[in-house]
Amino acid sequence: MIARLPLLPAGECDEIVAVLDKLNWADGLAPGQLYREKVKGNKEIAFQMSPQTAPADELIKQINNAIMSSSHIRTRMFPKSMVNPRFNLYSDGGFYGPHADSAFLGDNRRQVRTDYSMTLFLTEPDSYEGGELRLTYPSGEEMRLKEPKGTLLFYPSGVMHEVLPVTSGRRIAFVGWVESHIQSQQERDLLTEITTLCDDMMADESTALGEFHTRALNVKHNLYRMWWKGQ
Numbered sequence: 001m002i003a004r005l006p007l008l009p010a011g012e013c014d015e016i017v018a019v020l021d022k023l024n025w026a027d028g029l030a031p032g033q034l035y036r037e038k039v040k041g042n043k044e045i046a047f048q049m050s051p052q053t054a055p056a057d058e059l060i061k062q063i064n065n066a067i068m069s070s071s072h073i074r075t076r077m078f079p080k081s082m083v084n085p086r087f088n089l090y091s092d093g094g095f096y097g098p099h100a101d102s103a104f105l106g107d108n109r110r111q112v113r114t115d116y117s118m119t120l121f122l123t124e125p126d127s128y129e130g131g132e133l134r135l136t137y138p139s140g141e142e143m144r145l146k147e148p149k150g151t152l153l154f155y156p157s158g159v160m161h162e163v164l165p166v167t168s169g170r171r172i173a174f175v176g177w178v179e180s181h182i183q184s185q186q187e188r189d190l191l192t193e194i195t196t197l198c199d200d201m202m203a204d205e206s207t208a209l210g211e212f213h214t215r216a217l218n219v220k221h222n223l224y225r226m227w228w229k230g231q
């Protein structure tokens with residue numbers, strides 16, 4: 001499932017970009033020069049990257065809080081933890097070729113399974129050429145996504161994806177990876193459906209807290225008991 005939702009107002013995105021404009025971007029983190037040349041040609045400011053980029057750390061914490069407290073995200077993705085948050089910049093032909101995200105990210109102390117990848121767009125789509133996020137499914141079906149600033153995209157990390165070259169302007173975004181409390185996409189979808197059903201029954205006076213609603217709640221809670229992993 002892909003989630004697309006407005007997370008930040010446009011003005012807040014502009015304020016974030018204004019802070020980032022005062023900082024130094026580094027070459028995107030890559031396992032060697034060959035990967036940088038062939039696959040990953042962007043710039044990044046990562047969480048706790050350097051004392052000079054400390055102002056970005058505060059922004060990352062704020063964005064993280066906004067994502068984790070979003071009811072839309074909580075009821076669909078069941079986020080447990082986020083890893084490797086960072087801002088990235090594509091300009092002057094910058095790109096990120098087709099790739100698979102690593103199954104686990106983090107350091108020796110803490111490894112996080114990547115169930116979802118996130119992109120929060122921070123610059124307007126008409127301010128740059130190219131820069132579409134392209135997802136390619138095993139069936140060959142593809143999606144090209146280029147969203148208004150302030151829009152957050154959640155997409156499954158297991159789908160091959162890329163950022164097409166930005167041939168003019170600047171594409172600035174926030175990215176991160178999320179482990180879900182529920183590993184299986186099928187289970188996540190069922191939990192979302194039963195939770196939505198219970199909420200709808202609660203909102204309807206003719207069904208709220210009646211026998212059918214109560215039985216649906218019982219099923220919902222038992223499914224959570226069965227599938228929920230971690231605190």
Ligand SMILES: [Fe+2]
Nearest residue numbers: 100101117161
């Ligand atoms: Fe990726």
